[in-house]
Amino acid sequence: MPLFAGTGKVLIINIDGAGTGFNDPTPATPVGGNAGTTRGQQRLNVFLAAAQTWQNNLDTNVDVRVRASFAPIIGNPACTDTEGILGQASPMDWRHDTQGVPMANVWYPIALANKFANTDLSAGVDDINVRFNSDVDTATCLGATSFYYGLDNKHGTDIDLYNVVLHELGHGFGISGKANAPAFSEGIPAISDVHTFDVSAGQRWDQMTTAQRNTSLTNTGNLVWDGAVVRSQTGQFLSPMSTLTISAPAAIAKNYDVGLAAFGPTIDKTPASGRIVIAQDEANTDGPTTTDGCSTFTNASAVAGRIALIDRGVCTFVTKTRNAQNAGAIGVIVVDNASACSAPSLGGTATDITIPVISITQTDGTALKAQLTSNTTVDASLHLDPSQLAGTTKQGYLRLYAPCVVEPGSSVHHWDTTATPNLLMEPFIGSDLLHGLDLTIYQLIDMGWTQPPRSGRRILKK
Ligand SMILES: [Zn+2]
Structure with a gap:
């Protein structure tokens, strides 16, 4: 039952070398609907399943090429028993003022710019770069906790790779900035910056100076997502x-x-x-x-x-x-x-x-x-x-993650951790996540993505 209306596909491009990452030949027992019989195959199967979920939910006629690798991530700080980086992803290119974009003078991630242009603006170049930390499967990183490669959400105390891949691809589709927050690249805001709003300052990030954004970056509880679609959907997901x-x-x-x-x-x-x-x-x-x-x-x-x-x-x-x-x-x-x-x-x-x-x-x-x-x-x-949903402000905006000590890469481009139940795009993976995209999809729709049309429910009177 393909829901996907556009002809474009979300393609996983495996860039790992022989014997490593997605090509790891270590024998593995099929688990939770994942039929792979090696560790590498199982990793790839989870990526393909997550890519399919995105493909079913975003509408474009241009293939989205995801350049994927599963290799040690020597993070800063390094992975320890209790803390580590699971994965990283970002758009590989950004464009502004290309054909069909709804807003002038705004950076769009390449996959979205391609959708608007209805053609591949960077033919032959991949669109999203994603890297996962293979060290998670060793004892030195997060101790006995490993990635769970099943597709059935029965991850127990392990880390559900499927959800983490959904999360990381969300960054690649546009939940990120072109420059490190609060900077703008070439003085031009990314589409996510245009929806980043400070309720106590009463200004969006694209209306602020860099100094004002720097203050706003740590304005915990007051930095929010300004987007009508997310706002209309929070009640479906939050308590x-x-x-x-x-x-x-x-x-x-x-x-x-x-x-x-x-x-x-x-x-x-x-x-x-x-x-x-x-x-x-x-x-x-x-x-x-x-x-x-x-x-x-x-x-x-x-x-x-x-x-x-x-x-x-x-x-x-x-x-x-x-x-x-x-x-x-x-x-x-x-x-x-x-x-x-x-x-x-x-x-x-x-x-x-x-x-x-x-x-x-x-x-x-x-x-x-x-x-x-x-x-x-x-x-x-x-x-x-009852007048306020967990993770929102009293004005009804969903809060963005703005800890008072800036966390590069995490601040701004995630939801605040007060959201309850936990959301996919929070900075720390929760064990209670839906096995799906929750509000992530609506955040991307606020940025200009569209969903494929759903088949209507019909009534037969005779
Ligand atoms: Zn993230």
Whole structure:
């Protein structure tokens, strides 16, 4: 059932040498719908499947040539037990003011420029360059975690190569800049820059100076995608946002961005509402301060029925939450112990936690503690905000990734990590992704790509 309307195909050009990467002869057992019997064949099959998915979703009459390699990526930083680069991709060429482009003086990635021109503007030259890190399959890079070569999304704790290839090709189709952000190449914005908007500055990137864009690049929570198609589709993919609302005192009353926990009940099922109390425990070998929540609380009677405020550090998030639960708390707020512009995600697993737990930034925590230590009553609730989707701003824009320390290659050209559920084009691959393109396709449509027509649903009356 080919959905593809254009005659162009997404072609994978294997540039690996004999015996390496896509040609790795190491025997492999067919897995999850991938019939390949060598590691190289399995890698190529995943690429072909991801290319087919893109081909089914983007409409062009010009073949898109993807120059692909599977080789060690000596990243900076180098791949370690816990962190590494999975793959990299970029358009191999950009054009501006070529035939058929909708906007003048804007760089378009070559595959999109070809689509508008309805001809191959760079005949004989490949369009997208993509490279995957074969070291992921060794023990020195990400430890026992390897690529999963099945096509059925049953990757377990391994990394689903299919999703990573979809992600990287998204960069190649246009979710990238021609120059390193915030620079423009030859003073001309890329099509993605034209849709990059700073809600607090009230300007798009193509309307700003380089200095203004440099400030905007780290404007966490305020750098967004300005595109009507993404905006109209966010509700199809994202859940309402979990938030911390302080209702009193007035000095700190507002909604706060929170980090979510991988354990415990979700806030939609178990909201919590009440006073906040700073948890106290002994300074001991479990934890050196009286506010780290690492041992049995000494003010359990004050915490019971309230929301416990605990500092991050030393012991696990699960231990802190369990101690709060044992003291009778109805919820937990973990305050970050380092300066960062977004609240940390709280990792861990536990089956015995029945109260919700979230995190806030150190800055927000300091403001909260100032009220509590002067004996002011602080009323709060942990709840879903039905007026705002997770990962969007209150104006309804989807946030772009703009961490306060710039991450070259990741900043701007990904969605913010507050999107829930996780999206394909977030900088870190989530384990809960749809096995598909989610909002990625709509971001590309905002840039000028089109989708093939779908067959309409018919009704037969006789
Ligand atoms: Zn990426």
